[in-house]
Amino acid sequence: MAKSFAIVGAGVSGLTCGVLFAERGFRTVIYAEKIGQQTTSGAAAALWFPYDAEPVGKVIPWALATYKVLVDLAAEKRPTNAGKLDRLNRSSSESGVSMIELRQYCRVGKASIPDWAQPFVISTSPSVMSSEAETSLTISGSVFSSGFSINVPLMDTMIYLDYLANRFQKAGGEINSNVRFDKLEDVDPKFDLVINCAGIGARELAYDVDLEPHRGQVAIVPKIDKMKCAIVCDDAPLMYVIPRTNDCVFGGTNEISDNLEVDSETTKTIVVECSRALNIDEPCVLNERVGLRPFRKSGVRLEREKLRDGRTVIHNYGHGGSGFTLSWGCAENVFEIADSSG
Numbered sequence: 368m369a370k371s372f373a374i375v376g377a378g379v380s381g382l383t384c385g386v387l388f389a390e391r392g393f394r395t396v397i398y399a400e401k402i403g404q405q406t407t408s409g410a411a412a413a414l415w416f417p418y419d420a421e422p423v424g425k426v427i428p429w430a431l432a433t434y435k436v437l438v439d440l441a442a443e444k445r446p447t448n449a450g451k452l453d454r455l456n457r458s459s460s461e462s463g464v465s466m467i468e469l470r471q472y473c474r475v476g477k478a479s480i481p482d483w484a485q486p487f488v489i490s491t492s493p494s495v496m497s498s499e500a501e502t503s504l505t506i507s508g509s510v511f512s513s514g515f516s517i518n519v520p521l522m523d524t525m526i527y528l529d530y531l532a533n534r535f536q537k538a539g540g541e542i543n544s545n546v547r548f549d550k551l552e553d554v555d556p557k558f559d560l561v562i563n564c565a566g567i568g569a570r571e572l573a574y575d576v577d578l579e580p581h582r583g584q585v586a587i588v589p590k591i592d593k594m595k596c597a598i599v600c601d602d603a604p605l606m607y608v609i610p611r612t613n614d615c616v617f618g619g620t621n622e623i624s625d626n627l628e629v630d631s632e633t634t635k636t637i638v639v640e641c642s643r644a645l646n647i648d649e650p651c652v653l654n655e656r657v658g659l660r661p662f663r664k665s666g667v668r669l670e671r672e673k674l675r676d677g678r679t680v681i682h683n684y685g686h687g688g689s690g691f692t693l694s695w696g697c698a699e700n701v702f703e704i705a706d707s708s709g
């Protein structure tokens with residue numbers, strides 16, 4: 368196996384690979400133009416849920432492997448001042464990962480529960496969906512026709528991306544930001560193996576015309592105290608409400624576009640639709656974020672290739688709307704490929 372690894376990219380894919388390699392004792396350095404909050408990963412709602420990524424036959428096993436790791440992270444509670452473990456506070460895990468009830472709705476017809484979701488089902492009963500006792504909020508009955516709910520991990524990106532970066536550095540990893548490569552061969556030749564986690568940047572870096580920017584915009588609003596579950600409806604218009612540790616994410620959009628500028632009209636539409644569904648007054652907007660989901664038409668690219676200088680690169684990009692959901696499963700797969708590369 369190679370002895371030193373350079374990872375291009377410091378979003379969730381690059382950082383997760385970094386943690387995995389560094390903690391297994393390999394010299395690993397991350398190079399990235401942007402890190403953490405500035406990346407697409409920093410704009411994500413970051414619920415575990417396979418969405419807008421192909422092919423299903425690979426996506427689901429990667430997602431399920433990731434689920435297991437995230438469940439463990441959610442259970443690692445931060446010690447309280449008294450030195451006791453706080454198991455009651457959902458947001459107290461050091462990693463920013465918590466388990467949350469996700470209510471998946473549709474506006475028309477009957478929501479069908481995918482096979483992979485069966486083990487995580489909490490409720491299939493529409494009456495529970497609108498129960499005030501369950502949500503502590505009245506989910507407007509006129510908005511949705513049906514739904515189901517499942518127990519899933521939620522990564523609070525404001526905490527989780529820093530957690531990954533710190534964990535990587537603690538294991539001896541090094542992060543170099545503000546480094547932009549024109550081609551993968553520009554990575555320092557002292558590294559035996561390069562791991563390409565460039566997200567949508569792989570269009571230029573790996574000359575990949577199959578990558579398509581699926582633009583997403585979200586509004587960050589103040590924490591809604593009564594909001595105890597996440598709500599998603601992916602009938603058009605896509606709509607979701609994700610309560611985080613210190614705020615709440617209202618979403619969203621999914622359109623093919625490279626435009627990274629915030630559109631204030633879109634924010635307004637998102638806030639109106641989410642407030643209507645929750646039956647609450649429209650909250651103020653604390654922040655607006657835009658990210659480009661790196662969707663790859665022929666599926667997530669996770670494979671080895673030879674660079675022109677003879678070195679091996681392992682590509683790990685094209686996760687679309689599921690970068691967090693697939694992160695640990697894909698990182699483990701990257702490791703297996705590196706291990707078999709001799």
Ligand SMILES: Cc1cc2nc3c(=O)[nH]c(=O)nc-3n(C[C@H](O)[C@H](O)[C@H](O)COP(=O)(O)OP(=O)(O)OC[C@H]3O[C@@H](n4cnc5c(N)ncnc54)[C@H](O)[C@@H]3O)c2cc1C
Pocket residue numbers: 375376377378379380381398399400401402403406407408409410411412413414415416546547548549564565566567568569572582583584585618619657658659660661683684685686687688689690691692693
């Ligand atoms: C609004 C929105 C909501 C989302 N919600 C979810 C969700 O709930 N759950 C989920 O699983 N996923 C979600 N996603 C998708 C998820 O955010 C992406 O799949 C994920 O962030 C991709 O991560 P990545 O690390 O591969 O790429 P990125 O986060 O884009 O990171 C790419 C890295 O590569 C670097 N880079 C690129 N090109 C170069 C270059 N030439 N030289 C040097 N460095 C370079 C960048 O600077 C960056 O560090 C959402 C996305 C959006 C936009």
